[in-house]
Amino acid sequence: MNINKKENIAAYIFLAPALILLGLFLVYPSLLAIYYSFTDYYLLTPNDINFVWLENFIAIFKDPIFIQSLKNIALFVVLVIPIQVGAALGLALLINKQRKGNIFFKVAYFSPVVLSLVVISVLWLYLLNPSEGLINNILVNVGIDPQPFLSSPTQAMVTIVFVSAWQGAGYQMLIFLAGLQNIPGEVYEAGKIDGVNKWQKFYYITLPLLKPTSILIMITTLISAFKLIIQPMVMTQGGPMNATMTPVYYIYQSGFSDRMIGYASAMTVIFGIIIGIVAIIQSRVSREDDN
């Protein structure tokens, strides 16, 4: 009993730093956001906050830009997850073999993750420049018309998908790599004895054994994909014609440019609920697959 009690106290002490930080920077702001979402909090009049109850929420559902941003982020998530996760898996398989120069490739694939998103976005702005950019120069040299990329309402989001996948894939690659190295060699040996070819080896051995890793990666990628803001902010400012406006970017603009903290908080609450629902569905689906 005495020992137990002591251990409990020690446990709480160990937990304390994390709990304090989580409470301060996650729980408390979240509760505040829920509270503000029912008010008319205007950034310039912090001492005059009144309850407006559901007014913000009603206005949001009539806000064409917010609706547009939800469609945009849906398109982004649907495109970026297969591309980014697929690329990550491919890269992981490539560098999983023992080969000369592996470390170089590992660093090369991972380095975009370390760079700041702003730096990446500015870099790609130059690469994608319609008249002077490297990409269009290459396209012209192989006989393809130069593309508008970011200045085209139809291409802008797809371009951002590729930039984001390129930037993020290195991180998932590392996790996949850890997953790959956890697959015991005996399983492959057994497969070899049964005479499987390369494709069968991948499909029947590697992929199923990577499942727990994949589920983790899918959920984390999904949630971070929903938070897209820096790339459109730097590269397109949400344009052209709001084609790359994302919910988080719009929330930021409403809160800090337009100073409508109440309205922005209400959007945060709605968007938080949407992400929550999607995450729950996703984890349900992957668990059902398990059984």
Add this chain to the structure above:
Amino acid sequence: MKKLSVFIAMMCAVLVLTACGSGGNSSANDNEVVVWFHTSLETPEGEAMQNTIDRFNEAYEGEYVATAEFVPRSGSGGGYEDKVNAALTTGTLPDVLTLDGPNTAAYAESGIIAPVDEYLTNKDDLLPSIIEQGTYDDQMYAVGFSESGVGIFYNKQMFEEAGVDLDSLPTVDEPWDWNQFLELNETLHNEFDKPVIDMGFDDKSEWLMYAFTPFLWSQGGDVVSEDGTTAEGILNDENSVKAITFIQDMVKNGYSTITPVDKGFHTGEYAMKFGGSWTIAELEEYPDIEYGVMPYPTSPDTGELVSPSGSWQYAMSASSEKQEAAGALIDFMVSTESLSEMSLANSVLPASYSAIDEITDQVSDEMNVLIEQNAASAQARPLLPSYPQVSRIFQDTISDATYYEENSDIQALLDDKAAQIQSVLD
């Protein structure tokens, strides 16, 4: 264990310290005022501000003392404004602060800043656009310390190549209308067979509001009604449609482009560019380009020259208990001497008539065109508490209009945007 508890104690201490880190800015002395500037002391603008403060302290020695704090703003206006917003919440605003022109209405409406009319000794000397920008509900809340404007920069060599007679170009007294301007573009476009003017369409920011509203105003259109309550029937009336159509035609005819090459005018890619006093400063590094500046084109229906304007201003915080001293400081900072110093140091347009007289001999001909146009035709942007939203929707309007294939029906585009602005105003 001991180490851990020390660590936790330190963490708590850090948290407590950061929570209370924002002490009050007011000092006990009634004659000591604190002023916040939105720029860095390292910039020419910051240096001019510090000089002005030093001169103030000298001139009012024994009476008032001013201390300056420099809070640089980041690219998109963060930094400084974040600090002001935080100070609002904690009630630690300085006695005097700077604010951007379009913020006047929101700050005045929210009771953050106090009227300064009674402290100004030279109000009649200020340019009308400065007074317009700082006035809300018939009271002057903020005083711009410089002006800004946009002119059409042109490359003399390229004009001559295309056979344009440089002596025939428009002046502030005799500006060209849109049709003449379109003809000029046609001539240049025929010669060079590529876009000939960089109008900054890629700059999806306040620029699109700032640089393109004068076209509406020249035609007699507007973004919102005079009293700031209505957009429907204003932004989508026939005058606004005409003005936006002119802007769209610039892109549709291939005269301008939505993806201009960076520094295209500076390197001889484009024959013309929309630019301001900052462009003159930039072009100092491109001595090969011989350029001139001409005024904005006007609506053929009215012939009225209207040009962009606006800048940062000084204002007094309403919570200041030292309004006498703060008022004296603001008055001092907008005196002829201070305004002239600011214009010369930062190469910006002067904000008062006497400052114009003071510096006109000391600046280039190109700068004088901008100064002259500004004094004759500058119009301030609308004063609205919900300015950020209204401006952003208008920026979208201009940006959308440049996509002429998707938005060939200007009336429909403007109906839609007017409805959006209306819902913000209601």
